[in-house]
Amino acid sequence: MSEHDESFADQNFDTIFRQVMQELGVSRMVEDYRIKADPDAPYFIISLRLGKARSSVKVSDMALIDQASGGSKITIIDENWAPALLTKLWQLYGRDAVEQLTRFELIVTGPGPEIISNLELDPGEELRTKVLDAVWRVFPEGFKVRYNLANDKAMTIIGTEHDMQEEWMKLAEELHKEMGAS
Template sequence: MLVESTDVEGAKVYEMIIKQIFQDLQLSPSVKDMRVFVDPKEVVFILAIKMDKTSNFTILGDVTSIEYDKESNKTIIRVKDENYLPNILKKLWLEKGRENVHQPDRFSFILEGKDDNLNNLVIDDPYENLKKRVYDAIFRIIPEGFRIIRDISKDDVIAIVCTDELIKDEWLDKGLKYVEELTYS
């Protein structure tokens, strides 16, 4: 982690704050590297974080058996791995509507009609989950009052430039430089 600042003591404090937030959110193992720039005189905060690789996403077909019953015109989903039950239910509610998902028992779901795309429905995406957690950390780290935020993220690098004034081109350039450094490191 590199924290740059015109205020040396302020840089140390920010490094401590960042480490504490990442420890609280248990993100430290998931972050490869980070660049931070803080300038209290210019009122700018730049942060770029390179996320570590995650495992692959899980699709519904991997953790369930899906059958279509022609006679009743219903699709029956039987859960093989109960660890995914909350994710499956949440995703089915989101995709099909809560009123259209029936759960006769703990490990079964019934949907009206036939849906050939259910097998490929992503129910768990560790990369997206990590990304959400990193953004949560970022919004805890950003100095209070910095309401103008530009997201300049690219691939596995999440980066923001923020201030309480108009964002200057030179700040964006510095942020993009951090993104490039982290992308190829």
């Protein structure tokens, strides 16, 4: 592959990844990223420096919780948390137990207000999930052999469709350090 072709491919990966991050609303959560691909090897590396997520928050700090027949009524007062709260409630109690009356009003069958009030949402977990979703959307489909590095500051994933080479893993580790991982 010529240098021109590689440059064109790199620009396309960059453009696609930026669009995917924007669609998923995670552009501000990723401070920096690098994509390296060598189609002749072949490998694909993506490394991201993650922004600081907000600290955990209790449901009682983002919503009003009242007793409801057979459970709890939740009125969300901080709309930024609405999607994360709904997802958390579905995970814990199932979709059948969570009724969405309006955009910001929910009825949860089962747990009482005290239990719901003390639930905590971890935005860092949500951040990692959304960022990983963006990564998988741009990652070449056939590259199933993977090596992952992750901590609170950075995430690096290298993939190939062949056996993973030690030198590629070292490249990924170097890139991971460049992204601020300790």
